[in-house]
Amino acid sequence: MNICVIGTGYVGLVTGSVFADLGNEVICVDKNEAKVAMLRRGEMPIYEPGLEEMVARNVADNRLCFTSDTEEAVERSEVVFICVGTPPKENGDPDMTYVEEAAISIARALNRYKVVVNKSTVPVGTGNMVRELIEVNRRRNVDFDVVSNPEFLREGSAINDTLYPDRIVIGAPNHTVAMKILELYAPLERPMLITDVASAEMIKYASNAFLATKISFINAIANICEAAGADVVQVMKGMGYDHRIGAAFLQAGLGYGGSCFPKDSMALIQTAEKFGYDFHLLKSVVQVNREQVMRFMDRMERVMQGFQGKRIAVLGLAFKPNTDDLREAKSVEVIARLLSSGATVRAYDPIAMEKTREIFPNIHYAENAYDAAEGADGLVVVTEWNEFRFLNMDRLKSAMRGATIFDGRNIYDPLRMRRMGFDYHCIGRPTGRNRSE
Ligand SMILES: NC(=O)c1ccc[n+]([C@@H]2O[C@H](COP(=O)([O-])OP(=O)(O)OC[C@H]3O[C@@H](n4cnc5c(N)ncnc54)[C@H](O)[C@@H]3O)[C@@H](O)[C@H]2O)c1
Structure with a gap:
């Protein structure tokens, strides 16, 4: 399949490389020209174990290339992934400027039917917003669909997480579109959930919020342990053996950080x-x-x-x-x-x-x-x-x-x-x- 990935950060670069590795033709786009130049030289703008080798292998086999020309990349593709950043604004809302820009670029380049897949983490309702932006800005009356396919990779094990995800969530407006994205992921042979766009968008936030809750919960318990003379590591082990709870994300520490x-x-x-x-x-x-x-x-x-x-x-x-x-x-x-x-x-x-x-x-x-x-x-x-x-x-x-x-x-x-x-x-x-x- 011909794929375009907009945004070559942790998510976009890894997604693009893995899809190329699975035999697709992938064009990765970034508006940051310095990043594109680095990638063309074979240098990685981010550190991610195994990424450099995977990129090199697929570039050498002509399945993966890099550009800053979004419109050309979109024109050549049947599936377009939006993987741009959604950083927080002062008030906590995600800044949707990059997603909006990407949607407008897609609209301008719409030359035949395409599936636009949003992988960026975005609030529920963004699928509709992207659809409307493309409708208003397209130059030709060409059809398209918008899908939500949230990303769950973790930095540091991003390639492995993309190859062996716990689940793949596909939020699609109809069955035919869902099948097209499912086909793309089929070689991974992982559990897939096909649902509506809004639920897919919500699954991502609910999952991250739940994991953050586990971390804050065990930190709160650690603070009580400290005063009470108990050992939070033992407490965590005792809790973690319960399969309803699980030990993951129950390590007490300085708290969660990161971009998500x-x-x-x-x-x-x-x-x-x-x-x-x-x-x-x-x-x-x-x-x-x-x-x-x-x-x-x-x-x-x-x-x-x-x-x-x-x-x-x-x-x-x-x-x-x-x-x-x-x-x-x-x-x-x-x-x-x-x-x-x-x-x-x-x-x-x-x-x-x-x-x-x-x-x-x-x-x-x-x-x-x-x-x-x-x-x-x-x-x-x-x-x-x-x-x-x-x-x-x-x-x-x-x-x-x-x-x-x-x-x-x-x-x-x-x-x-x-x-x-x-x-x-x-x-x-x-x-x-x-x-x-
Ligand atoms: N980093 C993670 O671990 C992770 C995991 C799951 C989901 N996510 C989500 O995925 C999204 C991307 O995250 P990231 O960490 O890869 O971000 P990032 O900041 O590393 O990369 C985003 C890239 O998009 C590019 N970009 C922005 N606007 C563009 C445009 N209009 N056209 C072309 N390129 C554009 C930027 O130059 C940048 O290189 C975010 O919504 C994030 O919440 C991130």
Whole structure:
């Protein structure tokens, strides 16, 4: 099938590459010409394991190409995927400008029947909005259909998630269109749900809001555990064995970040409001998430007796492991507060340092975790990269000036850390220290 993918970010680039790998002819479009130039040179604008090889393979086989000419790409395709960003506006609504622009470009290039598939995360009703925009702006009276096919991939495992999704949701206005998109996904042999457009749009937000709820829930439980002397890791295990609950997204920590959960929760609250429903449950989820990192920083500041003049090592900058994405990353909040309180920061992340440099040009970027720890009074783990789990703690300790570790992701064993002589602080687990700290 001839496919056009508008937007070559995490979703568009991965979707386009996987469809090409399945034997389709794919043109990926981005209005960012620098990005297109990079991709044409074989350089990836984002870090995603396995992506570079997949792109190279399909470019070499002439199944995948890149352009910034949307109209030409749309003209040549029978299915057009919209994968542009929907970033949050100040009030929490998603900014729909990019989706609108994409719809207008599609309208102008409409030369024969096409299926327009929206993969961006958009509020319920967007399918109708895209349909109307195309109707009003098309130059020829050519027919088309609009489908919602929300994306559930996770950064860091995006290719695997696209090849082996738990489910594929196709929200279509009629059976014939649904079958066309189903045919595209058929080689994956994964469960598919065919539904109406509005329900498909809602499934995406409801899923993300539910996962965010699990995270805030376990963080709230962790905060109670901390005061009560219980261990949230044990509590989580005990809950997770219950198949009705499941252990996924029940790790206590600094809260959720990234380009999806924070913005999608806010967007759903706004949507609910527009339909006259006060979604106070989800508002609390957002509130717990906002407070979580502040609570931890307050504790750090108390333990360190203020940050003024202290040198703090920050391990992990990306919003989660295996990505370079810094959108709504907890590291940004942590570093901003450390700097504004007079600390100096030595940071290390395996992948995300270049992007962090754009936000904090004046902190020290270390070669590795040990280099970050050099002369540090305290060290904070912000992102649970696997390599941080296997550090040589003796080496880390001798690099530091102090011995205080704040584990914002509960990756170390409190008992072992204490035995090694660290002043160890984590989330929702007893550390054998006076609980009033
Ligand atoms: N990143 C994720 O993990 C993820 C997962 C599921 C769903 N989503 C959703 O998918 C959508 C895309 O997310 P992303 O992370 O890939 O975004 P992104 O910001 O990484 O990429 C979006 C790309 O679209 C391009 N673009 C914007 N307007 C354009 C236009 N009119 N024509 C051509 N290109 C245009 C931008 O230049 C950018 O390269 C969002 O709605 C997001 O919520 C993201």
